[in-house]
Amino acid sequence: MCGKNKILVRTSWVSTVGNAFLSVAKLVIGFVSGSLAVVGDGIDSASDVVISVVMIFTARIVSHPPDKKHVYGHEKAESIATKILSFIVFYAGVEMLIVSIRQTFNAQAKELPSLLAVYVTVFSIVGKLLLAYYQFRQAKKINSSMLKANAKNMRNDVIISLGVLVGLFFTFILKLPVFDSITGIIIGVYILYSAFGIFMDSNVELMDGVEDVSVYDRVFEAVDETHGAERPHRVRSRMVGGMYIISLDIEANGDISLNEAHKIANDVEENIHRKIPNIYDIRIHVEPTGTVHSDEKFGIEEF
Numbered sequence: 001m002c003g004k005n006k007i008l009v010r011t012s013w014v015s016t017v018g019n020a021f022l023s024v025a026k027l028v029i030g031f032v033s034g035s036l037a038v039v040g041d042g043i044d045s046a047s048d049v050v051i052s053v054v055m056i057f058t059a060r061i062v063s064h065p066p067d068k069k070h071v072y073g074h075e076k077a078e079s080i081a082t083k084i085l086s087f088i089v090f091y092a093g094v095e096m097l098i099v100s101i102r103q104t105f106n107a108q109a110k111e112l113p114s115l116l117a118v119y120v121t122v123f124s125i126v127g128k129l130l131l132a133y134y135q136f137r138q139a140k141k142i143n144s145s146m147l148k149a150n151a152k153n154m155r156n157d158v159i160i161s162l163g164v165l166v167g168l169f170f171t172f173i174l175k176l177p178v179f180d181s182i183t184g185i186i187i188g189v190y191i192l193y194s195a196f197g198i199f200m201d202s203n204v205e206l207m208d209g210v211e212d213v214s215v216y217d218r219v220f221e222a223v224d225e226t227h228g229a230e231r232p233h234r235v236r237s238r239m240v241g242g243m244y245i246i247s248l249d250i251e252a253n254g255d256i257s258l259n260e261a262h263k264i265a266n267d268v269e270e271n272i273h274r275k276i277p278n279i280y281d282i283r284i285h286v287e288p289t290g291t292v293h294s295d296e297k298f299g300i301e302e303f
Contacts, residue, residue, distance in 0.1 A: 012056040013052075018131045019049045019131070022045045022123075023048070027043070029116050029117065033120075035114075038120060040187050041121065041164050043092055044187075044191060045157065048150075048153065052150070058078055058080075062078055078242070080206070082198065086202060089191060089195035092191055093188050093191030096187055097185060097188030099184065100187075100188055104181040117164075128157045132155045135150055136155075144241075163186060163190070164187065168183075171183075205239040208238035218276050219235055222268060223268055226264065228256070228264040230251040230252065232248050233296070234300075235247070235248040243280035244279050245281045245282075246282045248283075248284055248285070249287060250285070252264050253288075254290075265286050
């Protein structure tokens, strides 16, 4: 297993253990204290445990070497897993929303939750902050879209727990237990919003796109700085496991030798590597200067 996958697995295990502990604590104390908002926060943490298990399983798939069916390797399993994570988060949000709405309109008299709910929520905020920081740091280190998505989810969990704390504050101050249920509804809506964001972010890589379109400007700069290379066109870039696959056509003097054309292509490739980190592969096609092109469906060219 390569270094990236080791970090992915280790980070996922830390997330699994940390979220499992927080989830059990919030669910138990939420039921004991009678706070629906804390129970909802515990359900959200339980979904994080499922997410972490998915991440561990995905890391195993990503570590498989390329084969005849997957000549680019298995790195895109990470993007597929990120999409799955969005559905898990969405399901948790729907469940939270349904339970909170039912509780809000329940005609039975509601009792004030105990102060245990406040204590476990404060403890959860500290724990989630530490986990989110760790996930973000590791995601940046290996440029993992899956870890970034999970880190964002944990950052949202901190906001959720802060919302629970605010709801509990007003519940105790105003002596209105209904605020606990209303807070649960707000949390449910926020979880749904978070799920939609993760879903949309994962579309970019699955649809062979790039989030940072400035990568094309850097490709053009690399060609412009290469002696003998002209008119970059049909430039395409897509992501695989957080790394760029770049394809482009360039023009060169049609009278030079094959060796000279090969050197120009190599120089372009080296310049691209220098300007763009995390390159998975580069493909450069060299054409004679002045080649007439029909309308090209894919790629862009310098204007």
